[in-house]
Amino acid sequence: MSMPSFKALWRWESMLSLVLIIEFVSFASLSPYFLDVWTLSDATFNFTERAVIALPLALLIIAGEIDISVAAIIALSSVAMGLAAAAGIQTPGLVAIGLGTGLAAGMVNGALVTLGRVPSIVATIGTMTLFRGVAYAVLGDRVLKEYPPSFSVFGQGYAVGALSIELSVLIVLAVMFGLFLHVTRWGRTIYAVGANPIAAKWSGVPVDRYRFALFAVTGLCSGLAAVLLTSRLGSTRPSIAQGWELEIISMVILGGVSVWGGKGTIPGVLLAAAVLGLVNFGLGLLNVPGIVMSIIVGALLISVVALPVLAERWWGRPVGRHS
């Protein structure tokens, strides 16, 4: 990735920041309840859990792969934790089970893609159906909610003042992922793998090992999201987080990550997560139903990829994110 395209990416992030500021100002002027520390803290719950998954998924998409099974992994982890809680296991054990289930599910995806040579979209549509199917098979129409009281701290607790534990987890993870992708050699290698896997392989990059690790980390973070979400809701149904896979992918793409691989940044993904979360929350504050929001998200998604192409066509030179 050359410098000019990095600058272009930076422009994309400035645009997202601008949107975020406009959102802030307009919601603050439209609703007197918006500019309150606790309201804003509440608003973050709209995106923290999804953003926790969007971070590793961004890396995965930059590396040229995709994972559609993330929401199904949440369901699987949540069911595993629910059953364990019903068997009397305490909070630390539950967290370990949730994270472990997520990691194992991610490793299944990684094995299918690297050892099984299955295209990642096929593999993860399969495991999505499988994981969610297992959740349904185990739970049927039952609900699990015998969680120990201390388990609720992850999704409902606050670290300092109005700073929720969920948001602190996201911030820590974001810093880790940001540094990993943008500072370390491994991060650069992920771009190389996504931009041209064959060239990367011939340059001595263990491409399959990177892919496997990224799928495993995505699974682990899905497990973490399952812990946060289950703890916040205090109950598990097999339909938990239904449809989140597409919302999370939208978040990543809006953040400026290219689905062709090789392009994207962590700040962009975070900004997109905040933009979407705030729009959702703000519209709720203004009594606009959430489904209207989906029109905006859909139109944004298409515009994000269409604008650079149109600009190139009209002005005859690449603008924005296309190099």
Added chain:
Amino acid sequence: MMQTSAARRDLALAAIVVLLFVSVTAAFPKFARPGNLAEILDDSAILILLALGQMLVILTRVIDLSIAANLALSGMLVALLNKNYPGLGIGPVLLIAVVSGTLLGAINGLLVWRLKLPPIVVTLGTMSVYRGLIYLLSGGTWVNDNQMSPQFLGFIRYELLGLTLLSWLAIIGVAVFAVSMRYTVLGRNLYTAGGNPSAATYTGIDPGRMQCIAYTICGAIAGLCGYLWVARFAVAYTDIALGFELQVIAACLIGGVAIAGGIGTVAGVVLGCLFIGIIRNALPLIGISPFWQMGINGLVIVVAAVLSARRREQKRAILETQAA
């Protein structure tokens, strides 16, 4: 080579479906009652039609995630039409369902063809937009069966030779697809465009145009299925067929359609749908909770994907040694 390997795969899938059918029948002779078989077909009809449309799209190396949202929007459109003008009869309903579906599909196709946008992003976007439009169109209200005219509800239930008209539509759809995919220029062009886009370009076939045509046909089918769905379940609301797009893709994958494009047969897709339909119908009989259905589908997709990937690897290995 490709033809024979696809035929072999279809044969294997057919054997599995027959085996499944025979073993369920052996345990529960009532399963093979004509009435029950007709019911399985009636249950699978919409899935079969949608999967055939999705097959076209996947053949040309793209994907349509908006197929269920298109279905729901077109379905809501005709449900509202029928509610407000119950005297119109069935003709205009069918026409408007197909036209609306075609337009919605063409939007996907044009964005992918003309702007060369990534198909996943485009159809993910239109999926959200179409879903949201249903809400704007209906104001979030439901259209219930008592607001639908008798013709609207009765058309697909009309029985002809022991099968419902819905089943006949699926049978006609399969026949049309089987013939046109094999014997028409368009059918062959779709395979070529997906099998090898650069070779297709050199022979004068525009792969992008083929993708656009595939999306448009797929949209038309989704629109028709919108009416079928609303009439069959006698209700229309914002969330009908939510998430069904992934089931349709799953049926294609079970049926042996390759996500990399160019490979897939009508027979395979129909068998894939029947496989799902038989399992769905048999599970309650065997005394297994229908909640297992999804898990079984997932397992089948994963196993089928690994098997076909293995076969592809072997073939590629041969090609590479020859080239070296």
